[in-house]
Amino acid sequence: MRFLQRPSHDLTYSDVFMVPAHSTVGSRLEVDLRTPDGVGTTIPIVVANMTAISGRRMAETVARRGGLAVLPQDIPVDVVAEVVSWVKTRHPVYDTPITLSPTSTVGEALSLLTKRAHGIVVVVEDGSPVGVVTDGQCQGVDRFTQLAEVMTCEPLTIPAGTDLTKIFDVLSGERVSAAPVVEGDRLVGVITRKGALRSSLYTPAVNAQGHLLTSAAVGINGDVAGKAGALLAAGVDVLVVDTAHGHQEKAIEALRAVRSVAGAAPVVAGNVVTAQGTRDLIEAGADVVKVGVGPGAMCTTRMMTGVGRPQFSAVEECAAEARSLGKHVWADGGVRHPRDIALALAAGAANVMVGSWFAGTFESAGDIHDDGGRLYKESFGMASARAVKARTATQTGFERARAGLFEEGISSSRMYLDPQRPGVEDLIDQIVAGVRSSCTYAGARTVDELHERAVLGVQSSAGYEEGRPLPTSW
Numbered sequence: 001m002r003f004l005q006r007p008s009h010d011l012t013y014s015d016v017f018m019v020p021a022h023s024t025v026g027s028r029l030e031v032d033l034r035t036p037d038g039v040g041t042t043i044p045i046v047v048a049n050m051t052a053i054s055g056r057r058m059a060e061t062v063a064r065r066g067g068l069a070v071l072p073q074d075i076p077v078d079v080v081a082e083v084v085s086w087v088k089t090r091h092p093v094y095d096t097p098i099t100l101s102p103t104s105t106v107g108e109a110l111s112l113l114t115k116r117a118h119g120i121v122v123v124v125e126d127g128s129p130v131g132v133v134t135d136g137q138c139q140g141v142d143r144f145t146q147l148a149e150v151m152t153c154e155p156l157t158i159p160a161g162t163d164l165t166k167i168f169d170v171l172s173g174e175r176v177s178a179a180p181v182v183e184g185d186r187l188v189g190v191i192t193r194k195g196a197l198r199s200s201l202y203t204p205a206v207n208a209q210g211h212l213l214t215s216a217a218v219g220i221n222g223d224v225a226g227k228a229g230a231l232l233a234a235g236v237d238v239l240v241v242d243t244a245h246g247h248q249e250k251a252i253e254a255l256r257a258v259r260s261v262a263g264a265a266p267v268v269a270g271n272v273v274t275a276q277g278t279r280d281l282i283e284a285g286a287d288v289v290k291v292g293v294g295p296g297a298m299c300t301t302r303m304m305t306g307v308g309r310p311q312f313s314a315v316e317e318c319a320a321e322a323r324s325l326g327k328h329v330w331a332d333g334g335v336r337h338p339r340d341i342a343l344a345l346a347a348g349a350a351n352v353m354v355g356s357w358f359a360g361t362f363e364s365a366g367d368i369h370d371d372g373g374r375l376y377k378e379s380f381g382m383a384s385a386r387a388v389k390a391r392t393a394t395q396t397g398f399e400r401a402r403a404g405l406f407e408e409g410i411s412s413s414r415m416y417l418d419p420q421r422p423g424v425e426d427l428i429d430q431i432v433a434g435v436r437s438s439c440t441y442a443g444a445r446t447v448d449e450l451h452e453r454a455v456l457g458v459q460s461s462a463g464y465e466e467g468r469p470l471p472t473s474w
């Protein structure tokens with residue numbers, strides 16, 4: 001990566017732009033977004049370990065498209081173990097169906113339909129699909145109506161293993177957006193028209209056993225090695241040592257403890273924003289260093305403390321240091337547009353963490369709310385009083401209240417679902433399309449080549465503004 005003219009001050013993603021360069025990459029489909037960090041992701045997207053965002057549905061859905069979700073440190077180990085074993089039994093191509101029985105009610109169907117983006121409830125009897133219910137069929141009837149009365153009986157089903165193009169054509173021909181997938185007459189999943197397209201574009205992130213990849217975070221307090229060992233025993237593939245100030249002795253000790261039990265599992269640790277912090281974490285055993293202090297959407301650290309660093313420059317400096325030591329960084333926080341991910345990769349990141357942007361999706365962990373027809377989910381920062389209260393649940397009331405005074409995050413925010421892109425896969429499609437395109441503009445076929453070839457400039461706020469689309473005339 002090089003600058004047209006290197007500036008003397010630190011930069012955010014919005015401060016920079018990429019210049020097109022001569023390219024021999026003839027198609028965006030020639031670009032391979034497999035990440036160079038060795039964790040096994042096939043697209044450079046990691047879901048941040050935030051309680052309101054990263055749970056089982058997020059983990060399943062994102063890994064199926066090649067990314068990774070990190071389960072938060074606040075989730076008890078036995079719950080993480082249950083989630084991980086569940087994710088590992090998910091199908092790498094077909095969605096997990098929402099199932100109810102013919103005597104279940106419309107009210108139950110409506111409460112479950114927004115848990116997934118594919119828009120159908122499969123009505124099953126003895127493991128076989130006997131009907132399909134959509135949101136439309138649940139409207140205008142009493143919420144206690146049984147599904148047998150509203151469902152489409154003998155629905156179209158797709159035999160498992162059917163060619164993706166054929167699935168797309170059959171669903172298009174029948175004018176349905178989703179259908180149950182069966183092995184014999186047994187339900188094994190759901191496929192949508194978009195799902196068939198996506199499975200031809202994405203490669204699932206899987207471990208050596210072919211199971212969807214999982215990750216979980218540990219904090220730096222308590223029996224860190226014990227917790228890390230329990231997570232590995234539960235099948236977690238990637239461990240993340242997570243704390244606000246990663247460049248402190250306590251975090252380094254915790255990282256050493258995790259490294260000592262991690263074996264071949266990749267260990268990610270952070271957060272830092274300097275070359276020295278990166279070096280110290282790598283020397284303590286990190287395979288990947290997480291970079292970012294203060295850019296997060298839920299984060300008040302910079303306003304509270306004045307501490308942090310504009311994220312583009314933080315990533316650039318830390319990535320250069322990590323790469324010089326044969327390791328990598330993840331850019332963590334502050335991503336609001338596909339361009340930010342492309343720029344983080346150009347700066348040298350091997351993977352990019354996204355939190356709040358994914359909060360407003362069907363798959364995030366929170367419950368859905370309706371604000372006069374606009375759907376939203378609640379999100380909160382992991383250093384907010386709300387999160388601190390949950391994390392310190394085993395302490396005395398006095399200790400918990402005192403810890404709550406040290407909040408550095410927002411306790412409640414509304415993340416609206418984009419009606420055009422309500423599912424996390426819709427956002428992934430947008431990101432991957434943008435990043436593949438960035439690569440061809442730079443003449444790059446891989447994530448590493450994007451970093452090598454990118455030429456960047458610094459823009460004024462007017463320059464940034466010029467790049468924004470105009471939804472109405474001026």
Ligand SMILES: NC(=O)C1=CN([C@@H]2O[C@H](COP(=O)(O)OP(=O)(O)OC[C@H]3O[C@@H](n4cnc5c(N)ncnc54)[C@H](OP(=O)(O)O)[C@@H]3O)[C@@H](O)[C@H]2O)C=CC1
Nearest residue numbers: 219220242243244245271292293294295299301382383408
């Ligand atoms: N990337 C970012 O910019 C930030 C991310 N976060 C996220 O919030 C979550 C909670 O992290 P964290 O607050 O580290 O909590 P943790 O509970 O994981 O532990 C932090 C430990 O470090 C000590 N500590 C020392 N200095 C600091 C400091 N300046 N800020 C925070 N702790 C400090 C704390 O002691 P004591 O409490 O006694 O001081 C505590 O023992 C994590 O998920 C983290 O990633 C939080 C802030 C910034």
Ligand SMILES: Nc1nc2c(ncn2[C@@H]2O[C@H](COP(=O)(O)O)[C@@H](O)[C@H]2O)c(=O)[nH]1
Nearest residue numbers: 048296297299333334355356381382383409
């Ligand atoms: N200072 C704080 N940082 C936080 C908090 N909760 C999460 N985070 C960090 O943000 C990123 C995600 O960034 P986003 O812009 O995509 O939302 C996450 O990975 C953490 O590093 C918090 O309460 N305070």
Ligand SMILES: [K+]
Nearest residue numbers: 294295296299
């Ligand atoms: K912020």
